[in-house]
Each structure stands twice: as structure tokens, then as C-alpha cells.
Amino acid sequence: MTASIPISLEVNGERVEASVLPRLNLADFIREHLQLTGTHVGCEHGVCGACTVRVNGDIVRSCLMLAVQAHGGSVQTIEGLSDSGEVADLQGAFRERNALQCGYCTPGMLMAAQDLLKLQAEPSRDEIREHLSGNYCRCTGYQAIIDAVETTAGQRRSRSA
Amino acid sequence: MKAADFAYARAASVEDAVALLATHGDRAKLLSGGQSLLPAMNLRLISPELIIDIGGIAELRGIAMTGNTVRIGALTRHVDVQRSLEIAAHAPLLKEAIIHVAHPAIRNRGTIGGSLAHADPASELPACMLALDADLVVQGKGGERRIAAGDFFQGVFQTALSPDELLTAIELPIPPRNSSFFFHEFTRRHGDYAIAGLAAQSVIEGGIFAHLRLGYFAVGDRPVLADAAKKLIGKMVTPALLSEASEAVGNELDPQDDQQASGVMRRHLAKVLLTRCVATLLSQPELLRVTE
Numbered sequence: 001m002t003a004s005i006p007i008s009l010e011v012n013g014e015r016v017e018a019s020v021l022p023r024l025n026l027a028d029f030i031r032e033h034l035q036l037t038g039t040h041v042g043c044e045h046g047v048c049g050a051c052t053v054r055v056n057g058d059i060v061r062s063c064l065m066l067a068v069q070a071h072g073g074s075v076q077t078i079e080g081l082s083d084s085g086e087v088a089d090l091q092g093a094f095r096e097r098n099a100l101q102c103g104y105c106t107p108g109m110l111m112a113a114q115d116l117l118k119l120q121a122e123p124s125r126d127e128i129r130e131h132l133s134g135n136y137c138r139c140t141g142y143q144a145i146i147d148a149v150e151t152t153a154g155q156r157r158s159r160s161a
Numbered sequence: 162m163k164a165a166d167f168a169y170a171r172a173a174s175v176e177d178a179v180a181l182l183a184t185h186g187d188r189a190k191l192l193s194g195g196q197s198l199l200p201a202m203n204l205r206l207i208s209p210e211l212i213i214d215i216g217g218i219a220e221l222r223g224i225a226m227t228g229n230t231v232r233i234g235a236l237t238r239h240v241d242v243q244r245s246l247e248i249a250a251h252a253p254l255l256k257e258a259i260i261h262v263a264h265p266a267i268r269n270r271g272t273i274g275g276s277l278a279h280a281d282p283a284s285e286l287p288a289c290m291l292a293l294d295a296d297l298v299v300q301g302k303g304g305e306r307r308i309a310a311g312d313f314f315q316g317v318f319q320t321a322l323s324p325d326e327l328l329t330a331i332e333l334p335i336p337p338r339n340s341s342f343f344f345h346e347f348t349r350r351h352g353d354y355a356i357a358g359l360a361a362q363s364v365i366e367g368g369i370f371a372h373l374r375l376g377y378f379a380v381g382d383r384p385v386l387a388d389a390a391k392k393l394i395g396k397m398v399t400p401a402l403l404s405e406a407s408e409a410v411g412n413e414l415d416p417q418d419d420q421q422a423s424g425v426m427r428r429h430l431a432k433v434l435l436t437r438c439v440a441t442l443l444s445q446p447e448l449l450r451v452t453e
Contacts, residue, residue, distance in 0.1 A: 022169030045200035058269040134264025
């Protein structure tokens with residue numbers, strides 16, 4: 001039997017100490033050990049984007065990262081971004097524009113969209129599409145999602161002006 | 162699916178990684194960014210007994226200029242290459258190619274060394290290494306050696322690395338100031354693996370190619386440096402000459418059928434890529450009529 005490995009990391013601002021098997025991926029660690037089930041697991045091979053989280057400030061696929069690789073790092077999940085209010089306007093725009101239906105992809109979409117809006121204040125529709133191209137949605141046909149991200153970018157610009 | 166059980170070791174240094182590889186050989190796999198390895202493990206295509214995590218070896222990260230060379234550490238992430246001012250100035254081909262590698266969340270973890278050592282014939286970066294005439298620096302028990310990109314890639318997921326060696330850096334000769342590049346790939350959707358692609362590096366003097374390297378990808382079991390480029394060097398490129406070079410490209414490539422495209426279609430696309438590449442680099446749109 002493989003030995004467990006001790007890890008220490010920060011998740012949504014809180015210190016977490018755990019002992020995990022090497023094969024445990026970060027998505028399953030977040031969901032099953034920390035009960036933060038906002039991070040969804042879809043394809044488990046990096047294609048669908050449902051498990052997108054932030055590690056050390058960058059969005060990553062949590063299904064393509066081992067929990068042991070997050071040792072010493074800082075992880076933010078959709079719960080963190082939601083509770084802090086960081087994506088409140090984006091969530092509002094998604095709701096307003098019906099940019100979700102079943103909601104399975106939404107946490108990953110919000111993660112990827114917020115990442116873009118931090119990098120770029122005025123993204124074009126093509127740039128939004130490109131940044132979200134690694135996140136699949138099987139319900140909406142994407143147009144409403146792009147509308148919601150575009151609207152949020154506009155609102156943030158007018159607030160900061 | 163989930164990866165099968167494996168043992169895990171963190172390598173503290175290159176020497177440490179080499180020692181672990183020397184002990185465990187083929188039973189072990191190196192983990193850098195994990196963006197190709199972990200999907201393969203999750204799909205149970207491979208089940209290594211030991212994962213050697215080299216992600217923490219700081220000396221393998223970063224981009225530095227040394228003399229006439231740009232040196233990229235093997236653990237440098239795609240996003241770092243994409244944003245590097247040195248790469249933008251001296252290897253803009255690489256910057257352009259990276260945009261086509263998967264998606265932002267993948268580029269935040271994936272590393273250049275991981276991509277090259279993985280040696281997927283459909284991936285962009287190995288072909289760029291051919292076009293840029295890069296050397297790959299590897300280290301093993303016997304010390305360090307340099308392998309020319311043209312000798313490094315040996316087949317589908319096959320490289321010249323021995324089981325006890327790891328890729329530590331990539332060295333790109335700085336191209337002359339007046340050089341230019343071309344990059345294009347055909348994919349079903351942005352970020353997908355290419356159906357056929359071309360990474361090219363050139364120097365044009367007085368409307369004539371003084372230097373031209375054509376690195377094709379997704380048209381064989383490894384990236385291919387097309388010999389047909391030589392036909393276009395040192396001569397005024399006419400539609401007849403381009404047509405001849407295009408035939409030569411078609412003859413030297415041996416693309417395979419898969420679920421994405423037939424070999425015949427890939428061969429056709431390789432010719433289309435050559436025409437677009439030459440017409441674009443020479444700013445002669447009339448040459449596009451050769452294949453389109």
C-alpha cells in the first residue's frame with residue numbers, strides 16, 4: 001500500500017493540513033476532503049473546464065493536478081470567490097442573462113471569466129470566447145455567457161471611471 | 162476516471178531526479194506540469210509505479226539570454242513563454258505558437274520541457290524547435306549532453322532521452338534581426354490538437370529566401386523538417402517553383418489516417434500550408450493561387 005503524504009496549503013484563506021494518497025487529484029481533495037463541492041468534476045482529463053480553480057493566483061484544472069502538488073500553495077475555489085463578493089456582479093449578470101441552465105459548468109465558467117476580466121478590462125467578444133474556449137457548456141450555446149461577461153466588463157469599467 | 166495507485170517522490174534537484182531515474186528507470190515517470198501525463202494516467206493509458214515530481218526544482222525555471230542564445234528552462238510554463246519579452250523579441254514564432262496550445266488554464270501549468278519530452282507529433286512546440294534549430298539540453302548519470310531538435314524526436318511519444326535522463330533546458334540560437342516567421346494550424350476548434358500545422362522561420366533578402374526552415378506537425382509520427390524548403394532558397398519564387406516545392410512536400414511527408422482526417426487530406430493541407438506560408442512571408446498574395 002502506498003504511503004500517504006502530508007500536505008499543508010491554504011484554501012480560501014484558511015490553512016489546511018492533511019495527509020493524502022499521491023493519486024488523489026486536487027478536485028477530489030477539494031470536494032471530498034474539504035466538502036467544497038462548488039468545484040465540479042466532469043471529464044477528469046482536462047477537457048471540460050468544470051473543475052477550474054485558482055492556484056497561486058492562476059486558473060488551473062484541478063483534475064490535472066495532484067493534491068500533493070498543491071503543497072505549500074494557495075488555492076481559491078468558487079466558494080472563496082463567491083463568499084468574498086469578488087464575482088458577485090458576474091454571478092448577477094449570469095443570472096440576469098440566463099447564462100446557465102443546469103449550472104454544472106458555471107463555477108468553472110465564472111473562474112475563467114473572472115480570470116479574463118482581471119487581465120483585461122475591455123475584452124472583445126472574440127477574446128472572451130477564446131478565454132472561455134476550454135470551458136464546455138452543454139446548455140446555453142455560449143452566447144448568453146459571452147453576453148454576461150461582456151456586460152460585467154462594461155459595468156466594471158463604468159464603476160471605475 | 163482516476164489514476165491508478167502510484168508512489169510519489171519529490172526531486173529536490175536535477176541530480177536527485179537523475180538518481181531516482183537511474184534507480185527506477187522505465188517504471189518511473191517525471192511529473193512537471195502534468196498536463197499530458199495526468200490525463201493519460203486518469204484515462205489509465207499509463208500507470209507508472211513511481212511519479213518523480215520535478216516541479217519544485219527552481220533551477221529549471223526561467224528564460225535567460227546567454228551570448229547568441231536564448232535559454233529556456235525545461236520547467237518554464239507556457240504562460241511564461243507567452244508573456245516573455247525575450248521570447249517576443251527573439252523568438253516570436255514561439256509566442257505565436259503557444260497561443261494555439263490548449264487553453265489558458267492548461268497553459269498556466271503546462272511546461273515547455275514537458276511538452277517536448279512528451280513528443281506528441283500533433284503538438285506545436287516540437288515543430289517550432291525544428292524551425293528554430295534548437296538544441297535540447299539533457300542530463301543523465303553520465304553528465305550533460307545537447308541533442309539537436311532534429312535528432313530528439315524519434316516517433317510517437319518517442320525521444321532520444323535515455324530512461325535515466327531528463328530534459329533540463331532548450332537553447333535557441335538568436336535569429337538575425339531581419340528574420341520573419343509564419344505559423345498556422347488547421348484544427349476543428351481552437352485549442353484542439355492540429356489536423357496539420359506548419360511553423361516556419363525565414364530570412365528574406367531582396368525578395369528571396371536566404372534562409373527557410375519549415376517545421377511541420379501532425380503530418381507524421383514526429384515533427385518533420387521539410388527538405389523541400391531548400392528548393393525555395395536563393396531563387397526568385399515563381400508559381401512554377403512553388404508548385405514544384407509543394408509537390409516535393411507532398412512526396413516527402415507520410416501522413417497517417419486517424420479519426421480527425423485521412424492521410425490524403427493531411428497531405429493536401431500540408432501543401433496549402435506551404436503556399437500560404439510562402440505567399441505570406443514574401444508578401445506575394447498572387448502565389449496563393451498555386452494550391453487554392
